[in-house]
Amino acid sequence: xxxxxxxxxxxxxxxxxxxxxxxxxxxxxxxxxxxxxxxxxxxxxxxxxxxxxxxxxxxxxxxxxxxxxxxxxxxxxxxxxxxxxxxxxxxxxxxxxxxxxxxxxxxxxxxxxxxxxxxxxxxxxxxxxxxxxxxxxxxxxxxxxxxxxxxxxxxxxxxxxxxxx
Amino acid sequence: xxxxxxxxxxxxxxxxxxxxxxxxxxxxxxxxxxxxxxxxxxxxxxxxxxxxxxxxxxxxxxxxxxxxxxxxxxxxxxxxxxxxxxxxxxxxxxxxxxxxxxxxxxxxxxxxxxxxxxxxxxxxxxxxxxxxxxxxxxxxxxxxxxxxxxxxxxxxxxxxxxxxxxxxxxxxxxxxxxxxxxxxxxxxxxxxxxxxxxxxxxxxxxxxxxxxxxxxxxxxxxxxxxxxxxxxxxxxxxxxxxxxxxxxxxxxxxxxxxxxxxxxxxxxxxxxxxxxxxxxxxxxxxxxxxxxxxxxxxxxxxxxxxxxxxxxxxxxx
Numbered sequence: 025x026x027x028x029x030x031x032x033x034x035x036x037x038x039x040x041x042x043x044x045x046x047x048x049x050x051x052x053x054x055x056x057x058x059x060x061x062x063x064x065x066x067x068x069x070x071x072x073x074x075x076x077x078x079x080x081x082x083x084x085x086x087x088x089x090x091x092x093x094x095x096x097x098x099x100x101x102x103x104x105x106x107x108x109x110x111x112x113x114x115x116x117x118x119x120x121x122x123x124x125x126x127x128x129x130x131x132x133x134x135x136x137x138x139x140x141x142x143x144x145x146x147x148x149x150x151x152x153x154x155x156x157x158x159x160x161x162x163x164x165x166x167x168x169x170x171x172x173x174x175x176x177x178x179x180x181x182x183x184x185x186x187x188x189x
Numbered sequence: 190x191x192x193x194x195x196x197x198x199x200x201x202x203x204x205x206x207x208x209x210x211x212x213x214x215x216x217x218x219x220x221x222x223x224x225x226x227x228x229x230x231x232x233x234x235x236x237x238x239x240x241x242x243x244x245x246x247x248x249x250x251x252x253x254x255x256x257x258x259x260x261x262x263x264x265x266x267x268x269x270x271x272x273x274x275x276x277x278x279x280x281x282x283x284x285x286x287x288x289x290x291x292x293x294x295x296x297x298x299x300x301x302x303x304x305x306x307x308x309x310x311x312x313x314x315x316x317x318x319x320x321x322x323x324x325x326x327x328x329x330x331x332x333x334x335x336x337x338x339x340x341x342x343x344x345x346x347x348x349x350x351x352x353x354x355x356x357x358x359x360x361x362x363x364x365x366x367x368x369x370x371x372x373x374x375x376x377x378x379x380x381x382x383x384x385x386x387x388x389x390x391x392x393x394x395x396x397x398x399x400x401x402x403x404x405x406x407x408x409x410x411x412x413x414x415x416x417x418x419x420x421x422x423x424x425x426x427x428x429x430x431x432x433x434x435x436x437x438x439x440x441x442x443x444x445x446x447x448x449x450x451x452x453x454x455x456x457x458x459x460x461x462x463x464x465x466x467x468x469x470x471x472x473x474x475x476x477x478x479x480x481x482x483x484x485x486x487x488x489x490x491x492x493x494x495x496x497x498x499x500x501x502x503x504x505x506x
Contacts, residue, residue: 042285045289046285046289049289049290050289117281117284117285120281121278121281124277124278124281125278138504139506141447141459142278142500142501142504144459145460145497145500145501145504146278146282146497146501148460148461148493148497149301149302149493149494149497149498149501152490152491152493152494152497153301153490153494153498155490156298156487156490156491156494157298157299159483159486159487159490160298160487163482163483163487
């Protein structure tokens, strides 16, 4: 019985570690998604603007309405801050994980102790992996920079400026 | 990219003797023409872009396979990245590793578990009789060659090179005596099972032997080799990773033994303890001279994440 409680608590710890280590990548993924969405909507917007020049007034009105809706959607996406999303506090596969951890085919203490150690190893791995990645990124800021930014900085090093296009 | 990880481990195993070889075959991200296998890992390593939406685990009779958008994820040699059913948590972690990647670009250091598991699978694949010798050479998969290079770590094992008593007012040596000596005697006992004569590990004591190199005797080497040959290919790959991370044969042995079916209570250690064994001298150096940014802090995590990753891959329900 006591081991069940221990398993449950290490399950909770593990979920916490997973949530924490996935947080950054989730934010980045969401931002990327938003960017893609915005590009798509902007493309549709351009084609709608073309429709606005339609001589038929009814068509024109419809296009205008759609355009307004699109603009709103784009603005919403632009203002969206994924770091505040509630999704960040959950691990998607938590049910599956719980089943894996809590299912007890054998009630032998040695097996359960080994399993607990295993869970601790996983939590240790997740934490160290996360910290390692953070440190590498901190000491190598160039890794995260996009090409444009890199070119800008390289030019600035020799006293030049990249022209704005 | 995964290739990068495996080749790097091979490279450090051979140290200087591999220099010429390293230039002959392309290391790092394999963008060479000859590697155009249509595998997901290869595509990722060439384009450095995330190209999938969904990562799932597919269950079949005996194995769990990680799938990217319904196509199996593949190792550098083109095998499906799958693990046996008694490693369910491992499959879940692999899935997590691929789904929690940020979409910008894939970095070689962001997939430690995938890297070890791929190595395990590819080594198992090339160990089958009648496998293509070219593929074996490509991943450095010759078991006897790997064993040979791993045995060299037994001569210069981190746990068997003791520092002089004059350093750090004897504190480091005291800690080494306290931590290392019991492990050494336990391992001697453990390895004696694989030899006719009892194994006696040769310790390099800086006070007695100075800067002389260290060599284990023939009996010890044979016992260690017999131990290595007793490992399954999967465990062997994990062992390789652990030894290369800790620079210690004994640490690799400890790690595997603790994850085996029936670990003896005398040799029971946590993974954190193994990490401490491997970095004991650094701990004292940092205490005395301070922590060097971008070196000690990064290394500390690197050692621990690799040891933990190796132990996770070794674990079997």
